[in-house]
């Protein structure tokens with residue numbers, strides 16, 4: 001795998017660690033160190049001891065059956081990237097289908113029906129189809145990826161996602177040579193989504209996002225179905241969402257119902273509303289400010305009244321080594 | 337009337353106490369500074385609209401109580417505006433004043449908010465009887481700045497709206513209605529809607 005492990009496996013080790021977990025983790029580190037050992041720990045050992053305080057939610061079968069064979073901590077974050085508490089990551093969200101305040105999604109997303117759920121895969125593919133989550137994941141092993149999440153609003157979190165590389169899903173659909181971009185769409189269901197009922201909404205539903213083919217196939221790009229060792233809470237984009245860690249958070253579209261491979265760059269939600277403020281690429285870039293605020297720094301949440309917890313924003317959100325080559329020769333001020 | 341004024345005082349203080357309590361109790365989410373910033377800003381706007389609705393309300397009801405709390409509400413508006421600015425400086429900029437300088441130069445919504453707050457400051461410091469006397473006619477003229485301040489605040493808010501214009505539209509509509517009520521024809525008509533039996537002389541200064 002392209003993802004380098006450097007000195008990144010420090011996250012989550014800030015507490016006294018039970019011996020079983022300690023041993024298990026050595027096993028895991030051996031795995032990522034490239035010794036070829038599968039780091040598939042029994043969930044009882046790894047996840048439950050690490051996410052003790054996280055309420056489990058209603059666990060669908062497709063997740064329960066995969067947790068024991070999950071590759072825990074397949075990617076970890078930096079030494080200073082302390083995990084954001086689950087409670088914060090699930091109570092402070094932008095999900096405009098459910099309202100504009102940060103607490104609206106958690107208040108209202110409970111109404112969204114996520115079972116049954118299907119994802120349509122269509123467009124420039126040899127094998128289009130409509131899949132439920134179980135079929136979408138297929139044989140692919142679930143991986144835990146601890147990523148920094150940088151919101152365009154200059155705050156950030158660190159979140160342990162559970163998911164699979166998007167590239168695997170796309171490959172299975174057998175894209176044709178005409179497939180140049182991938183377009184994603186969120187559920188439209190005004191009965192369950194108050195933001196979609198508003199007559200003053202600026203977003204032209206469905207919420208739509210897009211990636212260039214090489215971005216979509218990049219190993220860091222995942223489709224996530226869980227976080228903190230459990231299913232995604234609805235407000236975080238259940239049951240399936242995109243996570244692209246080197247781009248601003250809004251690119252990581254939630255509650256996906258359709259993935260289309262297309263020839264042309266698709267129109268996406270935010271640049272459609274305001275092309276001066278948001279671009280198609282929206283790569284995290286401390287040198288290109290949002291017109292209304294600086295992107296040079298970010299508030300790592302949770303913070304407090306006594307400390308803004310301000311840190312410097314890193315180019316490509318710290319994934320520069322992995323992704324910079326995708327944009328070689330492009331002027332990132334023009335293509336922001 | 338004293339009781340009325342005290343009630344208004346407490347009512348205007350309550351939001352501040354409530355939000356402070358929410359933060360202290362850890363109920364304000366992972367970014368309490370932003371929480372306070374937005375709530376104080378909205379509260380200032382609501383208070384500004386309430387302040388501007390007092391004169392029309394008095395015309396309509398002929399109840400003098402509305403005139404009695406006008407200065408108070410105006411000062412509360414300014415206070416929440418100051419709390420809003422303070423939240424921004426302390427919790428968002430982290431007292432990095434060079435960043436404020438940069439924001440003021442480059443970000444129109446901050447400039448506009450700043451201008452509005454400066455106007456509210458001018459109104460606050462001249463809201464006493466002494467200034468009224470000294471400024472005479474000019475006082476009335478000066479205090480018309482409140483209309484410009486309202487327009488600027490609405491513009492400030494407009495520029496930070498992201499995904500849904502609903503809330504902003506409601507405030508803007510309220511603002512527009514309050515302005516319309518000040519057009520002389522309409523404002524006179526308002527006074528005639530309820531001709532009271534024992535007529536109360538209206539001695540307030542209209543603004």
Ligand code: HEM
Pocket residue numbers: 373374375376377378379380381384417420421424428446449450451452453456489492493496
């Ligand atoms: C120096 C003066 C001011 C500064 C620096 C300032 C700054 C800000 C900032 C940073 C935001 C948040 C933008 C965002 O990220 O969404 C904001 C929003 C807002 N401000 Fe101000 N502001 C100022 C003056 C005022 C005044 C005087 C008022 C009202 C009387 C006001 C009312 C509001 C309102 C209503 C919002 C929107 C709140 C929301 O989205 O819920 N601001 N302001």
